[in-house]
Amino acid sequence: MKVRKRILPPGWYPGTARECERDIQAMVGGFTPPPGRWTAGVAPHAGWFFSGRLAARVVRSLAASGGAEVVVVFGGHLPSGESPVVYVENAWETPLGNLPLDADLAHDLARTAGAVEAAASFADNTVEVQLPFVKWFFPEAVLLAAHAPASLEAQTFASAVCDLLQKRGRSAVFLGSADLTHYGPDYGFAPKGTGPAALKWVKEVNDRSVVDKALAMDAEGVLEDARIRHNTCSAGPIVSALTCAARNGAKRGVLLEYATSHDIRPASSFVGYAAIVF
Secondary structure (H helix, E strand, C coil): CCEECCCCCCCCCCCCHHHHHHHHHHHHCCCCCCCCCCCEEEECCCCHHHHHHHHHHHHHHHHHCCCCCEEEEEEEEECCCCCCEECCCCEECCCCCCEEECHHHHHHHHHHCCCEECCCCCCCHHHHCCHHHHHHHCCCCEEEEEEEECCCHHHHHHHHHHHHHHHHCCCEEEEEECCECEEEHHHCECCCCCCHHHHHHHHHHHHHHHHHHHHCCCHHHHHHHHHHHCCECCHHHHHHHHHHHHHCCCCCCEEEEEEEHHHHCCCCCEEEEEEEEC
16 A cells, blocks of 8 residues: 655644644634535645644534545645646555545546646645644545646646546545735735735735635636735635535635734734635
8 A cells, every 4th residue: 555654844733643633622622613514615734833723624614514435635836837736645644644545536537637646756735734634524534635736727627526526426525725925025025015004905905805706716716816916826726626616516605714824923924824615
């Protein structure tokens, strides 16, 4: 059995099962998922210290709608023009135990949907940082892990995923992993300078724009916003998640929470995060 090993160091998420359990319980303590049947979501991937609470509450909300046989995580950081990427191992190592991967489904996507197989050395935070949440809240599910590019190919790929799941009669939930505006000198993007006015602009204008489009399930709008406003590092996963949500009858998203890294550690450079369910 091929097992993909953890690559991210413990600073991204804890290194032991006990620490993961403690942190997850704290993140969702006192949180009640909104009423409804939630089939998809968007969760940030900056690392548990900064954005884990938002991500945990998205996955918790998806789990509240009932057990799913497959949890699909769409990762990001693929620019327009790239092919989707799928992970084809049999399991992925997490501190809570190995998380089974649907290798057969991944191979089918590589054969029929233009996806390429992730190399063993491929390292990326957008999928891996979510996996302990998946293991905790969906202990009986298997994982399909993939990356969606920042183009309408993310929509086409997500539809192919839904088609294969439907053909196999598998129930699923879908998670798009995406952070929002990366603002400040560390990221080479500071059109409003620094200070309170810049923070207000990111929260109320730049991030609000892409959040509103995601909530309206406007795939082309999300992609256009990302290109013009630079307000997400991973437009593809948002598009893939809302595409699967629409395939499962969703009409609009719900914003669970919005935050920035500035809320945790004030600095001239910061990142926005949104927790959305469909």
